[in-house]
Amino acid sequence: MLNKHAALDLTFQALADPARRSMLAQLTRGPTSVSRLAQPLEMSLPGVMQHLAVLESSGLVRSQKIGRVRTFRLEPRALSLAEQWINHRRIEWERHFDRLGEYLETLTRKGETHGDGE
């Protein structure tokens, strides 16, 4: 079991490639064989296999071989962890701006009060 940091490293690394993102998009519609995953990509089969290996080692996909056909399926957990990480950063950032907005409002109100007194 990878620790959370290492898991996020591998997941974001795996997501940093358009061919791998295209494969993941295809896999959201259900388990898919290697040959069908390769079809829309202008790439050699070893190239496709290499990308799938990166995806599998990141935990974003899992594969199963039945007879001579290897089928890949999406593992939503790794995707969720990556989504959560970004989501938490965005919420934290928005919170900071809310606090900043409140602070600026207080300053404006104080300014108005001082203005009234003058």
Added chain:
Amino acid sequence: MLNKHAALDLTFQALADPARRSMLAQLTRGPTSVSRLAQPLEMSLPGVMQHLAVLESSGLVRSQKIGRVRTFRLEPRALSLAEQWINHRRIEWERHFDRLGEYLETLTRKGETHGDGE
């Protein structure tokens, strides 16, 4: 202006490192100087600058030099694009499972109907 694919490549690549993620987490709490960003990291200043260059070229952060102090701030747009990409994949995946669930339910109901007739 980078195209969307290239922008996502750079963003996910930038996110695939714990030191860069830690810097981004710090920047969600507001603009920060290089020296303050470097403080919690056990890393040389050139190392820190290299990570910040990766973050800046991905569009996740922007920097500004006032006098001798360079300050970095988070650019939420790149983070949002990455979040959206993952979010859309998850929604697509959940939709697939909803449809699969409905299909299995139909099969079960059909089975029950056939069962009744026997």
